[in-house]
Amino acid sequence: MATTVTKTAHPFDKTRLEALLTRRFFYAPAFDIYQGVAGLYDYGPPGSSLQANIISEWRKHFIVEEGMLEIDTTILTPAPVFETSGHVARFADWMVKDAKTGDVLRADHLVKNVFEARLAGDKEARGLAAQPKEDDKDKKQKKRKDKALKTAAVQLSDEVVAEYERILAQLDNYSGPELGQLCRDYKIMNPDTGNEVSEPQQFNLMFTTSIGPTGQHPGYLRPETAQGHFVNFQRLLEFNNGRVPFASAQIGRSFRNEISPRAGLLRVREFTMAEIEHFVDPDDKRHERFADVRDVELSLLDRDTQSAGSTAPRRMTVGAAVDAGVIANETLGYFVARIYQFLTKVGINPSRLRFRQHMANEMAHYATDCWDAEIENSTGWTECVGCADRAAYDLTVHSKRTGVPLVVREALKDPIITEKEVAEFNKKVLGKTFGRDAGVIQEVVNSLPEEGLIKLKGELAQGSATIVSPDGREFKLAPEILTIERQTLKQSIREFTPNVIEPSFGLGRILYTLLEHSFWSREQDVDRGVLSLPTLVAPTKVLIVPLSVRKFDDLVREVSNKFRKGGVFSRVDDSNQSIGKRYARNDELGTPFGVTLDFASIQNRTMTLRERDTTEQLIGSIDEVVAVVTDLVNGTIDWPAACTRLPRYTGTQNVD
Template sequence: TMSSVNKSAHAFDKVRLDSLLNRRFFYAPAFEIYGGVAGLYDYGPAGSSLQANIIAEWRKHFIIEEHMLELDTTIMTPAPVFETSGHVARFADWMVKDTKTGDVLRADHLVKGVLEARLRGDKEARGEIQGPVVEDPKKRKKKGAVEAQKAVKLEDSAVKEYEYILAKLDDYTGPELGDLLTKHTITNPDTSNPVSAPIPFNLMFASSIGPTGQHPGFLRPETAQGHFTNFARLLDFNNGKIPFASAQVGRAFRNEISPRAGLLRVREFTMAEIEHFVDPDDKSHPRFPEIKDVELSLLDKHTQSSGQTTIRTMTLGDAVSQGVIANETLAYFLARISAFLLKIGIHSDKLRFRQHMANEMAHYATDCWDAEIFNHQAGGWTECVGCADRAAYDLSVHAKKTGAPLIVREALREPIVEEKLGAEWKKKELGKAFRGDAAEITKAVDALNEQALVTVQEALEKGSYEVTLASGNKVQLTKEYLSIEKKTIKTSIREYTPNVIEPSFGLGRIMYALLEHSFWAREADIERGVLSLPPLVAPTKVLIVPLSAKEEFVPLVKEVSQKLRRAGIFSNVDDSNTSIGKRYARNDELGTPFGVTLDFASVKNGTMTLRERDTTDQLIGPIDDVIAVVADLVQGNLEWPEACGKLKKYDGVQDA
């Protein structure tokens, strides 16, 4: 029988988690020996490996399972691309400056921090919560834009107003944020100085390409434009058919105004993006029936706009049929996103999907939902995946700017036959009379729509129709040169710009949230932190622990390593000169789910013990049997309780 484990014996302790992540080099501030740079982090061996496993699963779950077309496009991007996409004009956050020190703060974060502090102060004054422990003021300052919490009771109406503002915070424009700062006399909490009106700050890192400095460029703030500019090639690769999706995992950069939230808000990050190209007239999804009964926690835009944050749990079938989610394809991706996050270990009760409100969403978008994950770093919910229906915006603007035909041409099953007005030209006469201008004249008239052609027809009946050439010269056309007649037009091709549904993943945020959700401490000893990472993503799957580094264990360690490798399982050996218990404790911190111990019994009897991280239960059996069980466990074909039925329980003392 399996031991029961109490993972919530100790309250979540962020200080201990941060210490573990730093000490075991999951990640650390980049260029730390140079004092570091805000918003830049390096991943060490444990973090790199965890990230690589998350990416590998992402590739399987999305690219392979859904036959997406993978891309790897450049980060450095010439300015015209982002001028067209709108990023140069609009990819900005609102910042304010401390009017005395010149310190820069992000306007919405300032409003949020101050109002939340006031609400906490109010609760304290009302005796609803305990006041905060008085902190070292130096430390306080470092923590930044949070007004010192004072136990001051607020008017009931103020409480209500603050809660309303916080619920729809993402929906305010820059000037509106400025109004809030003034109305609620919000100052820089670090200095109590007033702040300037919000001004936009473009978040793209700028550089220039080539030795002459003539070609301005930006580091991409998302991978999406690399998909859109390659659309025609991708469509061709897919034999001209849609729907299809492209996918890309890569670095992106945002020059955040004041990054202070660990991995949640960084200046350089790895993201994974999908652009699913779909017929604008048909956003159904063939696999929707498979997910229609999946229930998600939804926070829709109407709820938020009314100042509420109540979550509704509903099936995706209901959400689409009731118009909460715009279409089947969007809903299908929300289900897939949820399945992916749960599979890698995100806790289901800390996952919700929040819909963008009207101002928050780009004007062209039809609908947008964020997968938000609860975490203590943010003290709330953080957007980790965005999923937007961007309509035809991106392809349209690039096509318009470059003239590239970013469209789908589809053979119609039945050609459409229409009666339409059209010009019948007398080419010979036209050529004689107008020579080189003839082509321009025909082009101008042929481009006219039905209604305009009626006007031409009437003008010709009355005498002549005047065309103005590019040169400014005016030309009089008469019936001598053309007539306007009803024509039968047969269309057998439909041309259209596809719509784009874009799921976009911030991998660093997801990884950090996963680390929080995985962290706990042993009931008997708060110092013994454990990361309960699922085997699927754990950096190391199996720790091999020989009793000692002595010669006699070397061949056995080699044998077990090789057998695990052949079974496709990544293992590590810890033969350091310390107790087996300590070695296991050290690897609990790294999230290693299984351990096998090689001791004198192994040498003598060919057995080894198998230890599970969370329960610390141990089983024992012949080496090959244990490896077979481990392989099933790691590949997800077996859960630990079942494994306990397959091997004998071991009551040794290694894991003291």
Template sequence: MSTATARSTVPFSRESLELVLKRRFFFAPSFDIYGGVSGLYDYGPPGCAFQANIVDTWRKHFILEEDMLEVDCTMLTPHDVLKTSGHVDKFSDWMVRDLKTGEIFRADHLVEEVFEARLKGDKAARGVATEAKEDEDKKKRKKKVKEIQNIKLDDDVVTEYESILAQIDGYSGPQLGELIVKHNITNPANGNALSPPVEFNLMFETAIGPSGQLKGYLRPETAQGQFLNFAKLLDFNNEKMPFASASIGKSFRNEISPRAGLLRVREFLMAEIEHYVDPEDKSHPRFEEIKDIKLKFLPKNIQESGSNELSEVTVGEAVASGMVDNQTLGYFIARIYLFLIKIGVDKNRLRFRQHMSNEMAHYAADCWDAELQSSYGWIECVGCADRSAYDLSVHSAKTNEKLVVRQPLAEPKVVEEFDVEIAKKKFGPKFRKDAGAVEKWLLTRTQCELEDLATELKDNGKITFSVEGVEGKIELDTEFVNIEKKSKSVHIREFTPNVIEPSFGIGRIIYSIFEHQFWARPEDADRGVLSLPPLVAPTKALLVPLSNSAELRPVVKKVSEYLRSEKVPFKVDDSSASIGKRYARNDELGTPFGITIDFDSVKDESVTLRERDSTKQVRGSYVQVIDAIKAITYEGASWAEATAKLTPFESQSGDA
């Protein structure tokens, strides 16, 4: 039986996977003996090693291959920084509360859960076989959910539910409230009525310093530190454009109702890239390398029509048609795909979903999420957005620091720019001590802001604005200020770069890979296998002496020393369990190779090499075997290529 056939024989069981992950201590709830805190997890030895290997692969795949500049910024962020970026005002989710018990739900997730339960019940009523797969939270609601199962829905209701689910990420709080009322959505556990949705800011607030006067937050992302260091990075890069910075570190989000294990947590590892590009030239020099890669896209117009039908086209075709905004964005989408496949994501359960018009940030030119399919549905694991010049522009305007690129022009160029003319003699009597602050505010506006102010001045005959530190609203008419476009000759081109931002949620990727690579042996459904790629597997080889005989110990020591010298992570299992059982428990850990030392090894230093998924075995000298392991793990060789000079071996130990 082929490995692919064996993997598809036993149906996937999330319960079996979670038992393995907990038993083998890949991760566990934090503060477990104190009852735990939802949304917080600790990684055990194999989980730590797996995460470290993924991060190492990420660094090599992106930072090394793309010549990026890595920075490590503080997790504590002052209030003013996140106020400027928009997080203080807008970094929120919508929550609803059980009016009797006070239980809190995230509104969009609750609507999604109830609609999916009703659709499942409709399918059951229509005679379509379904199998309920409920996580721990859903089990608590099992009794109530059963009441709405096996109820046939009208065809138009089914269509409406499916359309809403296809667009659920784009609904505002008031719209979610309307859905809850219209479709009679209550607390699934007890049927209690719910409050209207209210916004909840997801950032953890703190005070910096003993006085408590400097308000701050634990960062919700790693991006802001990169933007604030832009000028230093540009200088480090010898003023060359385009270039990219990168950062790997912890971020924090105070999730409303954390569920689904590692998929929705309050502290998590992020890996983010900020690629700075000329807004007038978003081509990419290496686009030709990836343009023929075919990917599954879910564009916004399809979602907005209420469908989830995928469009499978090459990256080159997606960019040429305008579906993906530009070459650099398309290039990174393809590179994200190649990285995810390399570390163990099933390409058949990966899609790129475009943000819909009502969920895309107002400043973004385009945004795509790499979503991975799991037993919890499609999960956003990587975001890839063209954020235009928003981030650098707002921080520049706030701090009066120029976060721009200056490039000499071969020939002078005539440009049209908005210019502010201030009647300075009238400012003094009008604003007195605040005159300088108001004047500075006007002179530090971006071209986009000046365009809006010019339109306001023309349409209303005045402009109205607020200046920090100045009391009340400020109104100025044409007697005090004039804003209009003027032509001027320039020798230096000064521009604010646009930013392409790939952002990776490492924990979500890790869990999705667990689901994509977990299966059970057909001959024994209790023998779980985690088929992690050798490159990222926590341990590469299991060293298994046939017995505890003192005669084998010198060979075990010699092979161990060689594995260490070759930097191949390994473990020794010299327990009294059978070889089959020893291999079985390491199959659960994702260990791709086993090295068996027997009494023939004492004579000629030969050992047996076992491959985890197929259980194929070959024999050769321990040096040849370890060279084969290195070739497969680090050089991308296939099993057949790496073991071509080794002798096929039939197991006598009962291992399967």
């Protein structure tokens, strides 16, 4: 019987993981032979397949299961769109410059990295200080310890440690000037040079471009896909028969001119996003399927906890969080739960996943509430998904800029009867009297509340009334120009601007953190890593390993065709290496299953089946093994169930 090897793994080693990802070409710096540009990466065959499988599952989990409307909008965007949305004015990060070299650093990352390095040094110093005193004879060891305590490992006071931790817990809430004050107060320098840094300045993250041969249309590469949804809202609403709620979804490239992209796929300048815009009635943010996720338990780090200087999340069900007002409404809570289900389904470790609520100062200009799905990795906690309640901001500003009504018109079952003051102009007299100012006068009067109209009505009854325009000009109106009467109105149509709940996924970040969470090494083979990718997203599902190259060509072709017809993606490794080395090499690629064809396969029509993580092997007829693998890949059975369908392989077969 094959030896069972469990994941009592060698401690995680990021250097080995990065070496594996580079060597097996999951991804690599783009234009490397030209020395490259930071923040740009190319995906190789396994990385491309892994991303495609994650996207495929995303489409099933959200677009198919939720009945969303999928769209694909342009990357190039005219400048007025982002001027209207607020991105030109507000889509920026705070940066500082090295006072001597001019190197640019992102201010909040600089503070975070320096504080975390100091806390790590403090932890090391406390560990060294706690060691028993050396024998007087071992003076060299004592000297090394003393040197460590004086250099990299510096012990801080308990008060300073608490202060650093409090600041880190609230760092996302600091403004640019406040980050500059932190740099001064705590003597934060550029860690690469030891030089002082400048005061923080805002840097807009969008790439500018021009459209047309003469550059007559300034534009941007989109930093998100969202605006394509909003400018097409009326078309989407019509496609959905004029009804809300509904959701549109899009997967595509976005671009952000990051200040200092230094963390691989976690901070890049070109990346793939998957975004959803769920349009909902602002007066009814319930979700019809909320009961399905009410009992999903999450780790929630709310803004009050962060404001208190803590980063300890609390465990709550989604239902309890919505009931208590921790999460603003059912629809927002529903998508937070669905995000959790998706991330854990593709292989993210749930114990290393939390949802952090945005603090007031970091909230996007359009959001009323926002939760980030943060995944822990070797660099700390990284935002991989944002889930925001954008209210009615986007549709409102685009409608105001273009004059196109981006609204829902809903027929009321029971008409609403109201009485109100109604202003009516004699437009012929108004235009003749005031000329070009006629429009201004109408806007001022029509914007008055009920109380203002009643007051104006009283003044007109006295012979005339005076109104004041926004720029301070006064206009005297006579009763022959304006009349105000109380009328009974019947409202059969309700008109409103929908609110938007937006889940936004950074697929590259999800992919990288999944690779970290999946990577381990067997204690007896530390140099070779294993990627325990779920079968659902693994680039290759099954490896076909013939004992030798030419003698098994017909059988390899037959087995490959059977897998192909079953919709199972397979690869053949017919290299001259041993079978064990071929399996180990494909463990690095995350291939969950392998089948071996040997001389017994020719004579007995059998083949063995190997599972990646345990290295357990089963045996059966070729058709039986193909059927079991197909069910494993489709998710209808798991490995323990497979072990009940096929016998264990003992290592020998009878061959005449």
